[in-house]
Amino acid sequence: MQALIGLLRTMRPKQWTKNFFIYAGLVFDGQLFIPESFARVTISFVLLCLAASAVYVVNDLADIERDRQHPKKKYRPLPSGQLPVGLALAAAIALPLIAVGGALLYSPRYAGILIIYIALHILYSLRLKHIVLIDILTITAGYVLRVAGGAVVIDVARFSPWLYTCMALLALFLAIGKRRQELLTLGDNAGNARPIFRQYNLPLLDDMLRMVTTSILIAYILYLIEAPSILLAGNNASLLTVPFVMYGIFRYLYLIHVRGEGSAPDEVLLRDRPLQLAVVLWGLSFIIILYGPALLTRLAEARL
Numbered sequence: 001m002q003a004l005i006g007l008l009r010t011m012r013p014k015q016w017t018k019n020f021f022i023y024a025g026l027v028f029d030g031q032l033f034i035p036e037s038f039a040r041v042t043i044s045f046v047l048l049c050l051a052a053s054a055v056y057v058v059n060d061l062a063d064i065e066r067d068r069q070h071p072k073k074k075y076r077p078l079p080s081g082q083l084p085v086g087l088a089l090a091a092a093i094a095l096p097l098i099a100v101g102g103a104l105l106y107s108p109r110y111a112g113i114l115i116i117y118i119a120l121h122i123l124y125s126l127r128l129k130h131i132v133l134i135d136i137l138t139i140t141a142g143y144v145l146r147v148a149g150g151a152v153v154i155d156v157a158r159f160s161p162w163l164y165t166c167m168a169l170l171a172l173f174l175a176i177g178k179r180r181q182e183l184l185t186l187g188d189n190a191g192n193a194r195p196i197f198r199q200y201n202l203p204l205l206d207d208m209l210r211m212v213t214t215s216i217l218i219a220y221i222l223y224l225i226e227a228p229s230i231l232l233a234g235n236n237a238s239l240l241t242v243p244f245v246m247y248g249i250f251r252y253l254y255l256i257h258v259r260g261e262g263s264a265p266d267e268v269l270l271r272d273r274p275l276q277l278a279v280v281l282w283g284l285s286f287i288i289i290l291y292g293p294a295l296l297t298r299l300a301e302a303r304l
Contacts, residue, residue, distance in 0.1 A: 003087055006077030010060055010088065011053035011095075014270065018174075019048045021143055024167060025151035028227065029159050030290060037154040044110055044153045047099045048146065051114050054095035055121040057088050062125045069193055071186070109152040117145045132199035136175045143171030162223035169216045173249075176212060180205040181256065213249055220245055237289045244282035251275045 022045050031037040060067065060078045064085075067073035077083035096118050103111035121142060129135045147167045151159055183190050183197050183205065190197035224238045251274055255261035261268055269275055 002082055003084055006083030007057075007087060007091055010057050010077050010083055011091075012056045013049075014267075015056065016049045016052065017270070018143070019045055019052060019146060021146040021167060021171075022048055022150035024147045024163060025156050025159055026154060027287070028163055028290075029151075029154075029156045031154060031156075032287065032291065040106065040153045041150050043106070044103070044149060047102050047110075047114065048117075048149060050095045051099040051118050052121075054092055054099070055118060055125065057092045057095070058122050059125040061085070061088055061092065066194065069189075071189070071193075073193075107153045110149055113145055113149045113152065117142060117149070120145070130196055132196060135196060136172065136179065139175040140168055140171040143174075144168050158227070160223060160227040162219060162226055165219045166216065166223050169212055169219055173209070173212045173216060176205055176208050177252065177256070180209065181261070209253075213253070216249065217242075217246065238286065241282055241286050241289070244278050244285065248275060248278040248282065251278060 023041055026032055026037055026041045060076060063073075064078050067076055067079040074080065078085070078088060096114075100111050100114050100118075103114050120138065124135070124138045124142075128138045144164060144167060147164060179197075179200060180202065182194075183200055183202065186193050186197065221239070221242060224236075224242070251272070252268060255268055255272065255275075261272075269279070
């Protein structure tokens with residue numbers, strides 16, 4: 001029983017929040033309330049979680065010795081001995097087979113994306129995470145593949161390329177933020193826990209974070225102006241969502257620079273209430289603006 005609990009922990013269910021990127025195509029193409037499309041993307045989300053978990057297992061297998069030197073990661077199931085290596089190897093083989101096999105039943109293109117996603121992240125675990133800057137860009141590519149996966153399982157008609165840009169920049173923001181906080185938390189022991197940290201320092205990561213922050217805001221505004229689905233809604237009210245995005249980014253920067261928060265952005269999101277509120281308000285306002293006119297039209301037609 002302890003081994004199975006250890007396997008579940010190694011699969012990192014908390015990290016599955018990143019996979020919600022797969023819903024981007026569904027939401028921003030105006031198909032959120034189409035049951036068939038929602039079901040296909042939700043099934044794809046579950047399969048993506050299995051694929052991502054396989055990558056986490058492979059990553060922990062590859063890093064088992066280094067993790068034993070890490071002040072926090074040494075308590076993970078594999079380095080601590082809670083999860084037997086044999087069971088972890090079996091899961092690393094079974095999970096990708098289930099994910100890709102399930103995707104082949106309804107979308108060969110999505111199965112191909114899952115294969116690329118798994119291969120890229122295994123390559124990351126074995127080699128790419130040891131190459132400065134390439135490690136961050138590889139993580140970003142994984143997020144873009146999540147978005148692409150959600151777009152290929154449904155027939156998107158009004159999907160703007162600017163959305164890929166926004167999602168890629170947001171992913172880059174998360175990756176740089178995570179590197180910065182890990183480096184800050186580990187301190188002088190950073191290079192021993194992960195050799196790649198010898199190639200980074202706080203000034204470099206802070207400069208990168210500032211550049212990406214600015215780029216996110218510019219790309220998001222351009223998306224709101226150019227996106228076909230928003231233009232179809234017939235108004236510019238979507239620009240009202242910009243303050244929520246600005247607040248969310250500024251709130252995270254406040255937490256790391258003023259409050260000394262030492263967690264990665266996705267972990268901060270799970271426990272910081274103001275940040276959660278900003279995300280919820282942004283999501284609700286965007287959905288109301290994007291879907292509101294069509295819903296009102298349907299209600300009016302139903303009354304007639």
